Amino acid sequence: MTRELWKGNNAIAEAAVRAGCAAYFGYPITPQTELLEYMSARMPQLGRAFVQAESELAAINMVYGAACTGTRVMSSSSSPGVSLMMEGVSYIAGTEIPAVLVDVMRGGPGLGNIAPAQSDYNQIVHGGGHGDYNLIVLAPSSVQESVDLTVLAFDLAEKYRSICVVLLDGSIGQMMEPAEMPPFQPLRTEYPEWAVTGAKDRERRFLSSIYLDPPQEEAANLRMLRRWQEVQANEIRYKTYYMEDAKFAVIGFGSSGRVALTAVRAARAEGIPVGLLRPITLNPFPEKVVEDLAKQVEGILVVEMNSGQMLEDIRRIAKGAAPVEFFARLGGIVPLPDEVLDEIRRLAKGPLTLEGHPRDRWLARMGTLN
Amino acid sequence: MDTQEEVIVYARPDSLTKTNTHYCPGCTHGVAHHLIAEVIDEMGLRERTIGVASVGCSVFAYNYMNFDFVQAPHGRAPAMATGVKRVFPDKVVLTYQGDGDLASIGMAEIVHAAARGENISVFFLNNANYGMTGGQMAPTTLPGQKTTSSPSGRDVETQGYPIRASELLATLDGASYVVRRSLHDPKNIRLAKKAIRTAFEVQLRGLGFSMVELLSTCPTNWEMTPQNSLKWLEEHMIPYYPLGDYKVNPAVAEIKG
Known part of the structure; x- marks a missing residue:
């Protein structure tokens, strides 16, 4: 592959496509919108799923549904939109399924502005949604690194059944730099043993984040924490x-x-x-x-x-x-x-x-x- | 003596698990579950169906339906179903939602799923209150109806008017099949079952969004006997929520024959 001039948001989208992202759900918000626009053309071209949702709330829950099938799925947004996604983020974390989320941060709080900022650090790194959970958070500083970390995000999300967030600011999303695209990975044709795919020749499965019995919820929390210890031991970059x-x-x-x-x-x-x-x-x-x-x-x-x-x-x-x-x-x-x-x-x-x-x-x- | 072969005319559908439900005595959720399971059995869809449970009394629907299920945040079942269906267009995807879930917190998600013509089937249980949390006012609570959060009866001046979800969704071009049925007597239960079957037929033929609204009872929170609640449904709910077909696109009319 040769190096080409790529805009950050477009580069992340193409990297996701090449990483085998089978479904994308999003909502327009500056300074992230080019990512959604790119996907709106690219995903149907490849016969993959693209939906412009009615809100970020709906988009993250579409991601939730698609993630339950065990396929590679992502969404992207910017700070105020990510706030709206926090409900789904907590549910996806609680269901222990993989998904990739890109947050192209802008100035805040509130509506703020559309200029670059890093003020979602606490929301993404230290929580934001309810309950005990951890997200894997990758912070690129260039377009090339955004490409590389987007591919890594899918791998890490899958490996640890976790949400992996690519956290960048609006300037990286908007700037153009030379970048080399990763090779094309084939789409998955086999689904993990936990995925909901229709109960054909096997017991039914269900995926949820509900553990009404407190000892079971505690066990789930401990399981997630132990998995997080593995992430801490292996994935620091x-x-x-x-x-x-x-x-x-x-x-x-x-x-x-x-x-x-x-x-x-x-x-x-x-x-x-x-x-x-x-x-x-x-x-x-x-x-x-x-x-x-x-x-x-x-x-x-x-x-x-x-x-x-x-x-x-x-x-x-x-x-x-x-x-x-x-x-x-x-x-x-x-x-x-x-x-x-x-x-x-x-x-x-x-x-x-x-x-x-x-x-x-x-x-x-x-x-x-x- | 002549021996006659034993013929089973009624049994628990394969699509229902052998679990006791948590539903209150007299509640019609059990009837709705049974009808959906019967239709899925009869159409041979069990192995390719993925259900989306919602938040409310039916939050545990996945415990009772013997096929793959996911469980959505409050109101988001149509969005989650969209995610599942777009990845697996060949699977049969259903949501099972109550009136607080669908017509209040999830209004945006249901409207846009219908507007997109999302090829899913929605089963919408309307019992005019929030059952799971103990009988609060729902968007479907009738004018004057007493609930724990409208203790003097729903005052439309301050608490607004009920939402007729079927009529509302029927205005959308993406909605192919939107009907309201009731579960208050055997005749209507049979009609409800036919509508559930049609909804799945619509999905199998890729005709887009289908929804069957099922008027239901909530004896515990209505503080009535099961029998009286069936009567209350007939006398009070049906006049406000008339039974009928609100949207049947011409291609669907052909299926119905």
Whole structure:
């Protein structure tokens, strides 16, 4: 395959098609809509299922139904639409069946705007729907990585009978970059032993998330937790840059991580010994890596496009082993490399403290910005 | 002495499991389950049928129907059925929904499934209240009807008017077969069974959305004996929810003969 110029949303759609996605259900919402539009042409062309649902609520429940057949199925949306999907997400998680969901995040809360943001981190990584469940969350920082992680998302969802979310911000969905498409995988012709396919020559099956008897519900919760432990043991993914000799570390995911990398390179050119950790799986989170990194460096800078949702995880994991600072732009604004470079210079210059909260210090600095 | 061969004229359908249901004495859910199971047996559809249970008293329908089932969130059965049917167009997909599920929280899903002409069969049990949660006002509760959330009787000034789901859905081009039947006496039960059969015929021929509304009783929450509740259904529900065929597209009329 050669590299071609792809728009992020379209690239994810084509990657899903090639990963053997047999059914897509969605609803238009900016900045994700091209994904749905692409599927509306591509899926029928291949004789596969496409429905533009009446709402995200209906779309996720169509996904739920299709997922019960054991086929590869996905939906995509953006922040407000994903909020509406949380009912179905909880049910699918509780039924322990695989599905892929793409969230192309935009500014919020509420209707917010249609510019890039990372403020669905808590909703996706720490829950959002009711009940105890975990989603596998993959955060790409480029169009190519979005393609690769979309294919991986189908594999992981199937392997762990879980929802796998590809979590990106609107800028990756909207930007065009060269990307190489994966090979075509054939559609499934055999269905897993739990799937609902019609009770031919076997006992009937039913799939539900209801366990009216509390001990049974507890057993289901424990089963899901043990499966999650397997995910934690096997599926943590991240990338580090210039960390070998680093005295300072920047941590950022998705577009923030990508912007931070430019800033880290510029800081290195100035002689500042700084490196970058870019978590790729946000759930399970690369906790051990952050723990070790906190012991290695003199200071950590967390960069996000939200008010510090991942920051709280970093602080919890770092356990005060290194001072943590924070920088973010909100409301749909992507931080500039120069802004992050200034923050790295400030980090390297010190003095740093373990006192107080990094968000408060950042907010105070933002006062002079706005 | 002459021996006569024993002939079974009535038995539990294969499509029903040998389980005692949780339904209250006198409730017509059992009748509806039985009719659907009989028709599925008679048409030989059991091994290719996938049911979608809803939320409400029929949440456990999957325990009683002896074929593959999934269980939808409240109101979302038509969306879930859409997902199943679009992956497996050759399977027979049914939803079994109550009036709170279909006509209140799931109104968007049922309207759009019908509008799309989704090739599924919907069995809609209308008993004029929320049974599972203990008899609250439903979108189908009659004007003046007392429930636990309309204790002085449904006041249409503040609580609005009942929704006639069959009439509403019949306006949609995608709906092929929409009828209302009742389960209050043997004659009407037979007519209901015929309609259930027609609904499956519509689906098998790919004619699109079919729905059979079944007027049903809820003796426990209506606080009536089973016998009185059948009478109440006949005297109060049927005048508000007239029995009849609301949408029969010409191709379906041919099946009915």
